[in-house]
Amino acid sequence: MILRTPVPKKRRPESVVEDLHSPVSDRRLVRYEEPGPITAVEPSDEMVCTYHCRQMVKSEFMAALNNAEKQVAEYQAKLELMNNELTQSEDERTKFRDSILSLEQKLEASKGREQALQERLLKEVDEFMERYKEQVKQCSELEVQLSKEVDSRKKAELSFTSAKERATDLEGRLQRLSDSAEREKNIIKEERQHLQDDSKLSARKMTADVCFLERMTLRAEISERESELLKKQLNGLRKQLDECLCEKNALEQKLATYPIPLQESTSSEDKNLVKYLQEQIRGYEAEVQEARKFKAFHTNSELLKEKLIEEKGRREKVEVELSKLQDVQLSAQKLELELVSWKSLLEELPDVSSLSDIPKKFAALQKEAIQNMMEVSELKAQLKQLEVALELGENKRQHYEKESCLEKQRANNAALEAKRLQMMLSSVTEERDRLKKEAAMLSKLKNSHESGPPNETLVKDLESSLADRENTIKELQTNLHEQQGVVNHLHDELKILSEQLSSEARRVKSLEREGDRLRAEISLLESKLGHGDYSAANTKVLRMVNTLAVDNETKHTIDSLREELKKTQSKLQAIEELKGQSDAANIIDDGIPEKLAQLKSQIATLEKREERYKAVFAEKISIFRRACCLLFGYKVRLNCRRCLSVPLGHEMSFVSFNRTIGFALNREDPFAANRVKDDEGAALDLATTRGLDPSLVLNDHPKNTCECCATMAEASELMDEAEAMEEPPSMMR
């Protein structure tokens, strides 16, 4: 808008300056210096002279004024623009100031946080260093333990190899032992087979003997029967012979009494009669011969009987031997069982080559057991130590795991923090760049407009703050790098720790396995200890003799021993008395006590034998009495009225024979006498064969009482019964 100003009066140049100093003018505006025509326009006389000149000047002035107004307007517009720009820049400046303040606050906060982070990181670094040192120490200790474990493992492996070698040696020896045992077993089997074969042979022989004996018995029976028949015939023939002899005697007597003339008439008859009688005599002689044959046959039968008895005795012996064979077989079976047990023992026991080695092996095994027990105790102690170390290791592992987790978390947090700082840094750098640009722009504006000095100071302050921020940012970057380096280092340490943890875990497992193995060994050894095993080299097992179950038996045995002792003492006294009575006092014999002992033993054995013989004799005599009674016609009766003098003052029953004869016979009868003698001889023979005292058998009693005796058949039956009843006395064995 064109401001119409009055025509300027001739103003003095001072008024123009006042105008400038008027309150309307703004000092802030740039001083405008009009060109000369406006100020230098002075009305001169020349212009007054003419109106045209004035109008021309006015027009020129007006044009200049218009131009000036236009310029002013332009300048005002520009000023407004500048003012606006100024306000804007002021607003921006305030904004920047606020932002700078906030940034400063943030920076300070970040500084504080950085410091706290640094302190914390330093602390953590210190702690990690300490832990690292501790871990290094523990690692060294673990390495030492590991080396020890390795050494122990090597030792164990060496012992294992040595044990393997020993085991192989033992297996070889065991095989040898088993072979030797098998050989011995085979030998024993062969011997057993031999024995069995021998026994079978002997059994067969015995059966054959038994068959032979049976045949012989049958033959004997047959011969006995034949002998009986022959005896009957003999008796008949004897009777006939006696009758014939009587007739002969009568005839001879008659012939002697008959006259001689009559002899010629009767000579033929006599011859015939003589012939007849001679024939009869021949017949009788033949019969007598037959009777004699029968008698011989009878004697043979008796011999056969004796043989039968002998064979029976042999059979009994064979039976005894058979029973012994059974005992031998039982003993062989026992031996086999023992052998099997020994074999099993040998199989169980290594390093044993013979039975005599077994006690030594037992001693060695017991020593080994004791050593094993000691080792077990040591291993127990080691196991406990290992368990303690294991628990410590596990605790440490857990602790390390926790620490590693914490460190991981811290590392993650540090990484996050670093990322956040990086982002902050990037944002701050962006702001810085932006501020730089704006500062540059402002400086450019400053240079173009040449405004007041306060803007420069602000820019300088901004620049200085920016420089400070840059420095801090650089420091933050360096710290970030350091922290990243620390984090990487921590990651590496974490990896190492995890590896150590895995190795420790493996070691823990191996220790647990070893612990289980040791516990199994300990339980085995404890079971052996509880089982009652012991070392024969160091220990012996004793028990009291006076157990309650043997109480009464011992008392009885002691009583019997006492009695024997008394007897021996009495015998000793008797012997000593005898010794004193004899001339043994002059003869000093050094071997008297020994002789006494020998004599005592002999006395004891003889007494035992005597008792045995008495028992046997009592049995045999009863049988013999009956047999004698039946066979020979003698009945034995016990007569206790008379006592014989027997050593030791024992009474003995008096044995007497009552002769029982089946038919009337006189003592003068030669045949009867012969018969009696024969019977006595047979009795004697029988008595001797049976081991009886003949003097006791034949004690002739003057009684001639006759009693009927059994027939030969009954006698033979009784003999059989007697033989069946005969058993070798147990004492005789």
Next chain:
Amino acid sequence: MGSRTASKDIITLRGSAAIVCEFFGYAANSILYNRGIYPEESFVKVKKYGLPMLLTQDEGVKSFLAGLTSQLTGTHLKVLCLFDLPSYPFHLNASQEWMEAGKLQRVVLVIMSRTTMEVLERWNFSIQTDAEVVEKGLIKEKSDKEIMREIQAIMRQIASSITYLPCLDEPCVFDVLAYTDMDVAIPFSWIESDAKLIENPQMVKLHSFDTKIHKVDTLVSYKNDEQD
């Protein structure tokens, strides 16, 4: 018996040996009663170790156990033998103090079948002697109450053993074995014997007691019922 003072609870070797032998006597009686080796009416109740303990009145068993314990302790009293022969030679010099000399390693009470003499149970009392005490005659300290408590626990366990031990249906007899060192002279009334072991036994470990001079571990092994 033994030089134990109530005020200071001091234990000597002799006193400890007496305690152990006394324990063994009562334990043997308890086993005989609980396992039914002898009839119940032959036992009398007495108070010992704070418990009602049963002692046999059978003269044979009493004399046997008395002779046994006298041998174990080595007290030079008249040995109550089962047969009393004045002319019988007693080798008392041989019956050294097994326990006091530390020569006794174990005492085992064996229960056997009367008919087959098969070993059915073994009550094993292992004895560990402090060699230093034997050599130097040192004195140890331990409370009597503590020892009695430990023994009481063992006696309770023996009484409760009938819950897991197999029943002894047949008549049984018992015997006692002593495991000694090799250099021990065998007394007249003792002979060497086998260990009378059980094949594949079941074992139960009981408590132990310790007098600081002698430590006694108790273990019972019995024939496995399944084997039958």
